[in-house]
Amino acid sequence: MEGPSQKRGRLRLPITDELIEARQLYKQRCNRLQRGRGNIVAGPPTPPAACPPALLINRPCEGSAAETPRQRGHIDKKKREFAAANAKLDIGDHDQVCAYCGALVWEEEFTGRHVGPGPRAYSICCSKGKVLLPLLRPTPPELAQLFTGTRRREVKFHSNSRMYNNIFALSSFGGNIDESINNGSGPYVFRLNDHVYHSIGYLLPPDGRTPKYAQFYMYDGQEAVEHRLQFPHTGNTLDPDIVDLLLQMLNRDNVLIGIFKQVRERYHISEQILVRLRLLERRTSDGHFVNLPSGNDYEFAGLAVVQNLTNPRDILVEYKTTGLERITEIHPYFMSLQYPLLFPHGEDGYRLGIKHRQVPSSDQDNQKTVSMREFQAFRLQFRIGKGHTLLLDGRLLLQYIVAAWCCIEHSRLKWVEMHQSIICFDLYKNIVDSVSHGDTLAAEVGKRVVLPSSFTGGFRYMQQNF
Template identity: 40%
Template sequence: MGGGVDKNINKGRGPYVFRLKGQNYHRIGTLLPQEGDKPRFQQLYIYDTENEIHNRLQVSRSGECSAPLDESIITGLVTMLNENNTLVQSFRMARDRFEGHEYHNLTLRLLGNREQYARQCNMPSASEIAALIVKDPAEGSNRRDIILEYKDMRPKRVSEVHPKFMAMQYPLLFPYGEDGFRPGIRYKENGARNGKKSITMLEYYAYRLQQRSDQSMLMLTCGNLSMQFLVDVYACIEQSRLDWIRRNQGALRTELFSGLRDAIVKGDTRTEQVGRRILLPASFRGSPRCKEQNYQDAMAICRWAGYHDLFVTFICNPKWPEIQCMLDEAGNQQKPAARPDIVVRVFMLKLKELMMDIKQRRHFGKTKANKYGKPHQITKNRLKCMYVFCL
């Protein structure tokens, strides 16, 4: 991962929090390490596999974690991945070539354009997702393909829409090397929405991150690794939205915003400092225009309805019986901090019920207007939301 992980936030006594700083992206290196360097990441599947367990122990102990590691567990995981994971089998193909000293100009291409050949029921095989080539990888390669050079190359960025984007980062969450999100996944028959024929990244992960009684919940039951995965998914969805805004600046009619007024407000009073910008619309949550629009809406309500009568703060309690009931149904003795999806869902249900009590059932009288803030996280894994009402 290219983003910086903030580890200072977990020095207190609160629940575990995974905080990512900076731009998030995934990178992949070369097939073999440089001379004198130790193998890392996918290189462990290719280079010096006779001492693979020892190399993995050294890599795991090189960080801040000082907990003892069980070699038998690592051996069992490696055996499981060798037998079932298609990505690992692709890397093993490269290892077999290198053992036969066939490594000159050899590259491994992980195919990114598989929507026309992907099966719906069967798991992909190693030959379907990767290809060993002995030519210039720039010729005839798709822009989303991942090209792993022999060596002497810098790490390359992996596209967020590559089918194996998450499977390479989290092999234990995707033990078979399953495909993740890719553009072009169709809705079911007669399932198109608003004229769209393909699902979005948000819809895909919203479907995958659901608790179902007849399906595995591996992505939600891995503790801190699941927390990292959820943050990674959210960052990918936000990046997908930003990419769409960047490509559709004309459709958003940004020429109406990028004038002299915006330049002066931003402090760019020198003409040589004013260049082409990517402007975020008010529909993008957290953008400057979104905040300004919310502020103007709040001031307009106060001007029309007068000063507010109630300032309500609604806080979530992780010991609510509804949350505990869902945790008991999920099993594995999970704590509320490990299942933010359950906490947020129960919180929003109770928040909507509170709004009905105030607005429709009129417990405090007739409501003329209301303005609310976005729910956010505070200490001890509690959520709060602030509402302002004019009665």
């Protein structure tokens, strides 16, 4: 085993299983001393024999017997002074403009250096000019009135915006949503456990069942409104006039809904052909200036289509089958299918292959492409002159932000899983440790994925920083 690092500063030791176990034993010893400190003579806890001395450097146990009454009195005094000051955090006005993307930011969000006069470039919005994406289109007037109005009708729409979005969504939202946190009188909180997944079904519901999600768009007129009002868990919270108003707006402006309207027209014209709809994942544009689907981004097909010839990332909507198809989070329609009220024009979302600014399209270096985090950071900024639909509704915006962050974390975990050799996975014990512990069956061992210390929130990240 290599010796400790001799760099200046805090002594660092290689992380081993013995080191981790000794550290855990030491923390348990501290906790026991804290619970029974009334009967223990003051003094630092005795470390276990296997605990290296480096673990004990500048790491006193909070609340243990090593804390003297004088120290506790000083801490309490500082707490009282802080509470009496009633200090307010003031970071200035939201009036700074990024020199590259025009986003409104706070001055305290600036990082790095700036030389010369003129506006500064910020990294929180466009990574100091590296990210260039098309802006969202203006909000339709009907939707803007519902989002910004203060009358009773608009206020009720705000409180049920997630329900209105569900009845117009073309895909279903999957995830363990925890609503118990909203039992109090505080502001609304959207809490989600586990990962996020969006699924899409078939074009027509089975015989005798009510339509859901994209199947609503196979109906027209008053029948479409009545089916949406019968959506599960809606009760009497939906206003039929608002439902009809939003349906007319989406039929007029949303490109994706226009595609499903074409499917409905073909279904009525030729009922003998089992129509399939394929929403393509690949794009021909560079993603810098155009974000609306074109006629080449989808296609209709009949029985001659072979499933194996399609891109596995494409969305293939069948005529009438059983089961759901999961949509990959790197498909351009992943967000716009789920949030038609936040993307009323059906704009494209994140996809692979969007190059950084001034990077030629022939450059194959993946390090010079826009990441999912950079895409969402650019999209969530306020800019004068662009559409603000995404930022207008509070509850629906919270759901979008949580879902986007879950997708970012999932993509990071997927990268770590696929690049275990880069993070020196062979240095960590796996199968040998399992056999030594008595796990001799391969089915019980499984595959171990090691999270490096650079993964925020991981075990090694917490051990290294805390």
